[in-house]
Amino acid sequence: MNVLEFLKTALVALRLNLMRSVLTTLGIIIGVGSVIVMSGIGSGASKQIEDQIASLGTNQLTIFPGAQNVGGRRGGFGSAPPMTEKDVRAIREGVQGVAAVAGNLQGNANLVAGNANWVSRVNGVTDEIEQVRDWPVAEGRFFTADDAAAGQKVAVIGSTVARELFGGADPLGSTIRMNNAPFTVIGVLETKGQAGGQDQDDIVMVPLSTARSRLVGRTNVPDIVGQILVKVEDGYNIDEVQADIEKVLRERRRVQPNAENNFMIRNFAEFLETRSAASRTLGLLLAATAAISLVVGGIGIMNIMLVSVTERTREIGLRMAIGARGGDIMGQFLTEAVLLCLVGGLIGLTLGVGVAFVLAAAFKWVVYISPWAALMAIGASAFVGVVFGFVPARRASQLNPIDALRYE
């Protein structure tokens, strides 16, 4: 008997008891379905976070002043000397593999345009920020080094700010008063979306030099830059570049050889690794759930296959009498079990995908069902069919044809 015959026979047998077949395979359907839903939501969430982190820049390092020990007393965060233009220059000139470096001085400002007002983060940045953050303007232009040098009061705004202040109107050329200083809008940034619960588009960028004098208030450090953002050049190892920057900055900031850094370097790639470690744990949990539900489903399959073998003892006897070998009978019942599981797996997959997308639509979740997960689900259900179909199939194949034919 060939595979096609086995399949045909199995289909006929399963159709004869359609209701029972469906009920039997319900365990597999629910198991596979729930795993698909959970993994869809789980990997959707982690994919979303990964995308957000990627939009922040995975090849980006952020450097800010850390804590400093003064006379055995540890200061708070930011108590160390601030980052300055000199640090920026030292990194740009002293470190290999740096594509772009930008200073970034952050503050909050009250924005007013006409009747509308809005509080937003204002970032005083050098023009290289466009490159570092890989964030082009959608309309207008970015300010240049000349704008900065001339102390121009120009601003590039995020799409959220544009919407809140100008509604649908074109903001280019309009004036925004920030902490009462008038700034001309020269560009609107492309929309980036949420990251880490923060709206990245709720932002205003102005030249760093202008920010220093107009927005942040006086400091005793004239060339303060707040944070330094570094974009690592493609092809360079981000960890090595980070180590080089650390070396340059320790030297420049005169950190003693065995002392702690008085600055911090944050690496988004590390974030990503932490995230993927977390999603690996989640994946493991899901796999365990899947395994348990498939085992439960498999036991149901085995149970009903044993019943089926008993019910069809005479049929088995007849098949043996007319020439079926033990292997033929075994193959027939194994095919039935595997087919039952496979169909269950497919139904479960379909239902799972459906439910996942309904949930996604209802709760605005991101759902991602990887082809790999779908394939695994189907493969696992076929495997369950083989494992739990084996005992009933072997029992059938070992029946004595004489007794089987006489079975009432």
Add this chain to the structure above:
Amino acid sequence: MTTPSAGTPVVSARDLVKTYQLGDFAVHALRGVSFDIMPGEFVAIMGPSGSGKSTLMNMIGALDTPTSGDLAINGVSIGTLDSDSLAELRNRTLGFVFQQFNLLARTTALDNVKLPLTYCRDPQKQAQANDRAAARLREVGLAERMDHVPSQLSGGQQQRVAIARALVNDPSLILADEPTGALDSETTVEIMNLFRRLTEQGMTVVLVTHEADVAGYARRLLRVRDGRLVEDRPIIGGAI
């Protein structure tokens, strides 16, 4: 498998002994039975229940092997075969007809008749399965019923489907175990005449029955009692 020459018996039993062990008791089902059945014979095996009749039939059907002695089908001794070879022997040389028909439910007459061919490892025969099955159904007078399932057929028609199934792989021997036990007297005559016609065309048929008028259709009688062959004689004029 050897092809039987004209002189080879289809069934050849020599000092056939079968003993079952039931706990501490040994049940002597057959205590030394010898006979030959030649091609084209129509043999009835009779005997009361417990006589060893069923054991003998199982052995002729290559479903059971002897404890001692020898049973050969077409010259092949079944005692030396493993279960797969026995299955192949049954598939190629034997056709079974049962009292309860044993047709697959909700399966058409044509598919039921084809069933032995699905277990046959001869690609040529498999390729011709539909034609062969249809031809056999026509032979037993069911040309119009090929697409009917057993529940749509009368008892006599179902038994004819079973006979067509037994014939489909060109066997050397048809083994019919109480083939009319579930049929009324009119249909019994019909089915027994069909067997008779088959033997007249050269088929060998072994019939197991306890009804004398059914056995009367055969040409030779083997009577078994207490595990021994007590009578082996021709049947003349249908009288037992």
